[in-house]
Every structure is written in structure tokens, then in C-alpha cells.
Amino acid sequence: MFWWGRAEAAGNEVLGRHLSAECTACHQLSGKSVTGIPPIVGWPEDQFTAVLASYGRKERGGQVMQAIAAKLSHGDMTALAAYFGALSPKP
């Protein structure tokens, strides 16, 4: 059980890292704050997942993010939340 938990976490990290490449075309990995596109590093994971999910349901407005989130599974979203959540902003 313990092994599975660790292995899953490793798999999740690989998935999050892979998916993050789509985000970094617009969101800076440094978490640098700029007007126009919000920084996404260092967020609480549940908040990150909730925001992505609301784009996915097209509740939250924004053409680009709606189109991105539409294709992300719940597992994808939590993997991204963990990946970006573990980074800290370098202002």
C-alpha cells in the first residue's frame, strides 16, 4: 500500500510535469506576476483544481482556458495542481 502511494505520487509528478508544458506557453514558470495572464505557481491544490474544473464546465469565462480545460481529466487537473503547487514564485 505504501509502495503504491509512493509510486502513484511519482506517476502523478511525471504526468503533471508533462502537462505543465502546455501551460508554460502563457504562464511563466517563475510565477512572475504580470498583467494579462495570472501566475499559477504556489496555489493551494484544491483551489487550482476547482478553477480548472470550472473552466472545463465552461462556467468560468475565458476562451483559451475553456478550450484547454475541456480536454483535461480530473486526474490531469490534480496532477497539474500538485506540480505547480509545489513551485514557489520567484518575483
Add this chain to the structure above:
Amino acid sequence: MTQTRRHLVAGSGAILAAASLCMPAVLGQAKARVVVVGGGPGGATAAKYIARDGGGAIAVTLVEENETYQSCFHSNLYVGGFKSYEQLLHRYDALTATYGITLARQRAVRIDRDTKAVLLADGTRLPYDRLVLSPGIDLKYDSVPGWSQDAEEAMPHGWKPGRQTQLIRQKLEAVPDGGTIVMIAPPNPYRCPPGPYERASMFAHVLRTTGRTKARVVILDPKDSFSKQGVFMPDWEKRYGSMIEWLAPRVHDGIKSVDPAKGTVVTGFETYENCAFVNVIPAQMAGAIAREAGLAPAGGYCAIDPATMKSTADPAVFVLGDACIAGDMPKSAFSANNQAKVAAMVVCSELAGGPAFPTRYFNTCWSLVAPDDAIKVGGRYEPRDGRIAATETFISQPGESDEVRRQTQAENMAWYDAISADIFT
């Protein structure tokens, strides 16, 4: 509960892959060699991600002839006075320092696909296990009658960076009030589909804000329609009145010839004499190094496998960005950067046992129409029926509020900074 269990199962493939991420394909073997030709959004991104994700098992050499990359993306903002030229410049120091990429500051002159090697101008021979090509475009200098490479000073294209981009701005500055700018737009497929129309917007903006309100911009198009036309045209009218005139082939009846010495443009319907400035954007094709390697038909672009970005002619070679045929994806910096990440994943999977995930693509192209007024078009894409096909698209709407347009321009500016960081740092 079901969710967690399914996730666990779905994740298990990635777990196994993760365990082998840092192992070379054969232990003890020398590093696998990847050569990347072209340090633009396609090539520099591919070099970075392969070096970063190769787990130390891959030696990456980036071949780029210029010391500094000058971006065509946002060069229209330079023309419009929204950016300095220096803001379009990027260096490769961070890529070499951070990821251990070897930079070969040379022109690649030939690819020997039989022996898998790239030959550089100084005679160096770089053997490769995988080759990534992202050389951008070459111009078809014979595609507009009367125009040629010798005429590119008198009638600049500004579709390759450097002096050409700066000439566009200089010629714009010299246009007298009442003068006519003629832009000859390119036929499909070409680099940056909305680019000519964003540039025409910048011409009108500069003319208007410098009091040259009687000058006009005539776009002679070989196409019947253009990217974001339904948003650009009402916006032009709103922002610039009748200053920008767009003429389809059925209206101008074809571009018959240009005379660079006299500044004349002859169409089937009309002759434009003493033009203040003629901007000829010719037809385009894949960069020479890719064409000469036999990866594209004469005068064309390189066919790729949509799942991997590999050339359909050679499974050891990837072709990215403007040089490839990417189906529904436009030729943009965004697309090139995005395609590079797919290629990097495939390379790391094949050479370093990295994980393979389903291939998908994304693109957005922003265009500035007037200060604080930008529009966008974009979509999500997937491999389907042998090509990259759009699965969901979005586009700005005519008549959106000023606030939406202001926000779209803020996105555009932030995107440039983020993608530059993603490519070059």
C-alpha cells in the same frame, strides 16, 4: 472512490515509465545524440525540453547561424510603436548554461540522411541519432512578377527579421500625408496567417496618430478571405474609417506586376503609381536545409506524422514550425513551440525511455488592431485521419466591449513574455 481507483490504474503506465526516465536505452552506452537545426520557437524549445527531460542520457546540439534571435512575432508591435526593436531580441546563453545544450553557431549546409549527419559551414560534421529541423521559411522571390531579391530594399517584405523589419518601419515613417501604401498579401500557406492584417492595422494606427489622416493602406490579396476577417474588417472601419481598403482577387483581378524602381503596382483592374511604400509579402516555402534534404516537394513544406512530428520521409528526422505541414494548425510561434514539446516527448521516449503520453496540440494567435484593442483566434488539435485536425476552436467576436479587447491585448503582451521565457530560458 471510483475516480481514485481509475486514476491509479491509468497512472500505472506512467509510473513504470517514470522509473526508467533517467536510464539511457542501453546502460553504459555513450549518450544518444540529438542535433537541432534552427534556434527559433520550434528548435530552441525542442532543444531545451529534450535536454531537460532526457535524464542526462541525451547530448543536444543546437545549430543556429545567428548569435541573437530576432522574433518576427510581435514585430508588428515594433512597427506600430508599441515595442522597441531590442524587446524582440533573445540570446541562447540561458539554454547552454542551464540545460547543458551545446550551441553550434554555424549555418547547417547539408544533411546526409544516409549516414545520419549534419554538415556545418565550417566543415564540422555532426552525427545524430535523431535530427530536429525547425529552419522556418524561405521566400519565393519569383512569386510576384517584377519583384526579386534585388527589389527587397525598395519593396521590403518584413517577413524575415532584422533589417527587413526595420525597413518596414522606416518606409512607414516616410509616407507623406495623402500617400498610398500598397501591401501585397501572400497566398496560403504562409507564416502567421493574421500577420499581414495586423500589420495593416499598425500602418493605419501610425498614420492616424501622426496626423497623416489622408494617407491610405490598400491590401491586394491573392486570397478570397483571410484569418479573423470578420473581426478585423468591422474593427478597421470603427478605428480607422476608410483608411484601410482590402481587395479580393475578384475585385483587383490579379497582381500583374510591380516596378520597384518607380513604386508602381499593376493589377488587372487598376495601376497604382508613385506608391509611398509597397510592402510585398511573397509566397513562402520550407527553409532550404529541409527542402534540400529531400523532406519537402519542390517549393513546398515538409509532411509530418501528426502523432509524432516526424517527417513522413524519414523516421529519424522531426520537422517543426513553419517548415512543416501541420494540418489545421497555423504557422505561428505558438504552434512551433507547442509542436516542439510533442517532438521532445517522442525523442526522450525513444532515446531515454521517457514516458509517452497521448499527443495533443494547442495554439492561440493574438493580433493588435489599435491601442488596447486586440483580437484572438485559436484552438485545440489532435492527430486524426493522418493529419493534425482542429477539435475545438475559438475566435474573438465583432463588437466585443472595449474591456474585453483591452484584456485580450494584456494577454497578448503577457503571452510574449511567457513564451519567450519558455523558449529561451
